[in-house]
Amino acid sequence: MKIFATCLTITAVLAQSASAHYIFSKLVLDNEVSEDWQYIRETTRDKCYMPTKFSSTFDNLTPRDSDFRCNLGSFSNAAKTEVADVAAGDTIAMKLFYDGSIAHPGPGQVYMSKAPTGNVKEYEGDGDWFKIWETTICDESGDLTSSAWCSYGMSQFEFQIPKSTPAGEYLVRAEHVGLHGAQDNQAEFFYSCAQIKVTGSGSGSPSKTYKIPGLYDDTMTLFNGLNLWTDSADTVKKDIANTPIGDEI
Ligand SMILES: [Cu+2]
Numbered sequence: 001m002k003i004f005a006t007c008l009t010i011t012a013v014l015a016q017s018a019s020a021h022y023i024f025s026k027l028v029l030d031n032e033v034s035e036d037w038q039y040i041r042e043t044t045r046d047k048c049y050m051p052t053k054f055s056s057t058f059d060n061l062t063p064r065d066s067d068f069r070c071n072l073g074s075f076s077n078a079a080k081t082e083v084a085d086v087a088a089g090d091t092i093a094m095k096l097f098y099d100g101s102i103a104h105p106g107p108g109q110v111y112m113s114k115a116p117t118g119n120v121k122e123y124e125g126d127g128d129w130f131k132i133w134e135t136t137i138c139d140e141s142g143d144l145t146s147s148a149w150c151s152y153g154m155s156q157f158e159f160q161i162p163k164s165t166p167a168g169e170y171l172v173r174a175e176h177v178g179l180h181g182a183q184d185n186q187a188e189f190f191y192s193c194a195q196i197k198v199t200g201s202g203s204g205s206p207s208k209t210y211k212i213p214g215l216y217d218d219t220m221t222l223f224n225g226l227n228l229w230t231d232s233a234d235t236v237k238k239d240i241a242n243t244p245i246g247d248e249i
Helices: 012-020 233-241
Strands: 024-029 084-087 091-096 108-114 130-135 156-160 168-178 188-199
Touching: 024 084, 024 156, 024 188, 091 168, 091 188, 108 156, 130 156
Parallel strands: 084 188
Antiparallel strands: 024 091, 091 156, 108 130, 108 168, 168 188
């Protein structure tokens, strides 16, 4: 099936900023990479370009808005986005557009939310979200402005759908946060949602749930106040711990 994207092919001129300003567009199932926006709700941005920020936003979207759930305008594309079958316990991945890789320092995480009606195509994501995966600092003595972060250079997030996940349709939201502007309240958020149908006989329930918006705010030092050029790894870890990113899964 041919999926046509409206946030279109990037010219050579834009390629460089596109690799810095990545966006999740593909789902990887059984090591097979989907089309762009086949299973991930496409944004209505005219370019495959992000981020969302608390201040100095280029599109007036901030983490305080409903579209912080799954990206600007993306609910309007929910109906035409396919739903991927995934067995609880399977490992899948969300991959970046245009062979991009993560070129900013900061944590990555994946949240899920169950469609209450059973149909994810009509679900706006206003219910409960829970975290299933996270990646933070891998090398505490490394360069916090780049490769100290496990996700630095990754082109996809690979994660397991927990075995205990009850059957049903879900949004799966992958997110990376670039912290290089956090000293100036300009943390950068990159995120999209896949639509999946979980099969199996799981009967778990999440230990902690969140609402989006409401997940993050700019009173959190991690996003507003932290300085990767001067703060120690311990300080950064404390700042992470004081956000949902630091919560246990
Ligand atoms: Cu950036």
